[in-house]
Amino acid sequence: MRSAPSIVFDYRPSPAVATATVVVALAAGLAPWASAAPLALRIALSALALGGAAIALHRYRAPAFRRIVCGASGWRLVDRDGREHAAVLHAHRRLGSLLALDWRCAPRSHFRVLVTPDNLDADTRRRLVLLLARDEPPETGALV
Template identity: 40%
Template sequence: MTSAPAIGFDYRPSRRLLQLLLAIGVLVLVAIAGSGAPWALKLPMALASIVLVAIALRRASRSSVMGVALAGETWTLYRASREESPAVLASSRVLGTCVLLRLKSAGRTEVLLLAPDNSDADLRRRLRMRLAAMRPAESSARL
């Protein structure tokens, strides 16, 4: 039996995820403003929401991972500092046309979202097929 060809791709954070987070933040602020709570509660809730959305946007927009390679069952992460680090697939999910990977490397956990705006359909299809062929315990573990 021949081995499956290696899969390699450049990674950048999804812009759609950032837009979705921003839209959710705006909706939260509208909900707080329209609530019947007194202003003494609305202001701290609005400030806390803004801070939490800003943290989520910052985490989602910054990734030290610039590229990923999968050869056999061996994952390699290529970081912005130009270093390679081996990784282990902790879990994966297929969410519609998106693929969510959680990779553990060098004591850090990297969560990568492959969506239509940051990867092509053929890459996501090949990755879904490869993940399905891997052991079920690995690919179906919960995030």
């Protein structure tokens, strides 16, 4: 295996994660109707669950950054307009086949990415895992 000193990849949200979000949101919206709560409360809880999920899904499907670059100058995030922003990889976690990454950057306080098998090819994922193993960030704590 060769070393991965630099990496560039386009980030697109995972369709599987978006689908799972919709399924869970629908279940959360239907859950109050299985209770004996008053009608107004059931309506409010359903609306709150579905509204919150809609906002979260919109934010997930329209990320602020489209490209992720790591080179000799460190991590850079490229926004929708093609502008590069310096970033610091704050934390990363490998969760089975998922890879969660958390950057701190200037235009936003943080940018989180969930890399799944359906949104990044296998070779790039392997190189990214090697790069992360080689350049361990100072904090690999919980992604809050």
